[in-house]
Amino acid sequence: MVEANKEIKEGIWSWAKFLRKGIGYFAFALHRLTGIVILFYLYLHYTVLSNLLRGQASYNAIVRSITYGPYDSFLVLDFLLALVIFYHGANGVRLALNEFGIGLNHNKALFYTFEIIAMILLGIFDYYALQFVGVGF
Amino acid sequence: MGAKTEMRYGSLSRFFQAITGLFIIFFLGVHLFAAHINFGHPVAFFNSVLLQLRDPWWFAFFLIFVYVITYHGINGLKNLIDDTSISVRAKRRIGIILYIIYFITIIYGTILTILVVQIPVPS
Numbered sequence: 001m002v003e004a005n006k007e008i009k010e011g012i013w014s015w016a017k018f019l020r021k022g023i024g025y026f027a028f029a030l031h032r033l034t035g036i037v038i039l040f041y042l043y044l045h046y047t048v049l050s051n052l053l054r055g056q057a058s059y060n061a062i063v064r065s066i067t068y069g070p071y072d073s074f075l076v077l078d079f080l081l082a083l084v085i086f087y088h089g090a091n092g093v094r095l096a097l098n099e100f101g102i103g104l105n106h107n108k109a110l111f112y113t114f115e116i117i118a119m120i121l122l123g124i125f126d127y128y129a130l131q132f133v134g135v136g137f
Numbered sequence: 138m139g140a141k142t143e144m145r146y147g148s149l150s151r152f153f154q155a156i157t158g159l160f161i162i163f164f165l166g167v168h169l170f171a172a173h174i175n176f177g178h179p180v181a182f183f184n185s186v187l188l189q190l191r192d193p194w195w196f197a198f199f200l201i202f203v204y205v206i207t208y209h210g211i212n213g214l215k216n217l218i219d220d221t222s223i224s225v226r227a228k229r230r231i232g233i234i235l236y237i238i239y240f241i242t243i244i245y246g247t248i249l250t251i252l253v254v255q256i257p258v259p260s
Contacts, residue, residue, distance in 0.1 A: 032217050035210070035213045035214070035217070036214070036217075038210065039210040039211075039213070039214060042206065042207070042210055043242075046242070046245075046246065049249065050249060052183065052186060052187075052249075052253045052256070053249070053252060053253065053256075055183075056183040056184070056259050059182075059183045059186075060182050060183050063181075063182060063183075085165070089161075089162055089165070092158045092162075093158075093159070093162065095155065095158070096155035096156075096158050096159050099151060099152060099154075099155035100155070125169070
């Protein structure tokens with residue numbers, strides 16, 4: 001709460017100043033930044049889905065082009081997006097529990113616990129995702 | 138009185154943000170499996186999407202998903218703007234604009250889904 005009040009006075013540029021502010025501030029700033037990225041992607045996703053109205057050939061061509069992209073660069077973006085979503089989700093669960101009065105005195109431990117669980121799940125998700133692109137393990 | 142109402146509203150907004158966030162964990166898990174893994178390709182193709190949306194349960198699932206995730210995103214952005222140092226008047230105006238964007242999005246999403254369901258599945 002103190003961190004949030006201080007942030008109001010300093011403006012949103014203070015988000016980038018992580019030094020000497022502790023893990024709580026890092027979690028707070030990164031949660032918001034990842035939220036903006038996900039919201040941008042959500043509307044991008046709706047735009048792609050809107051192409052369903054253009055018919056089978058057109059939609060499938062778009063799906064093929066956005067899956068891999070030039071030099072497989074979109075796959076890298078997909079993995080970064082998955083990282084952003086899993087981070088935001090894990091920290092979001094902690095914040096939701098806080099909202100219901102759970103874990104208020106163990107925020108740091110909960111942050112690390114949920115993030116470790118999320119990163120393990122991300123690893124599993126990436127493993128299955130890589131099977132599609134022919135990178136078998 | 139005004140401050141009290143704003144505080145209550147703020148708490149309610151944060152409460153809904155938490156509730157929708159927890160729902161999204163479930164929705165997103167099902168969505169990632171159903172639309173991005175179960176088809177053997179990272180993104181479902183035209184026929185797969187059409188066939189899935191013809192099932193009334195999936196139709197309802199995706200529609201509710203759009204309503205909830207868009208609310209969470211827009212409300213999250215509103216909470217973020219509320220925490221900045223801009224004037225209360227500007228915050229209120231931006232808040233109204235964001236909720237208009239929310240309603241336009243869900244109306245568009247609903248119309249799009251209904252139109253997509255009516256497309257005949259190519260053989």
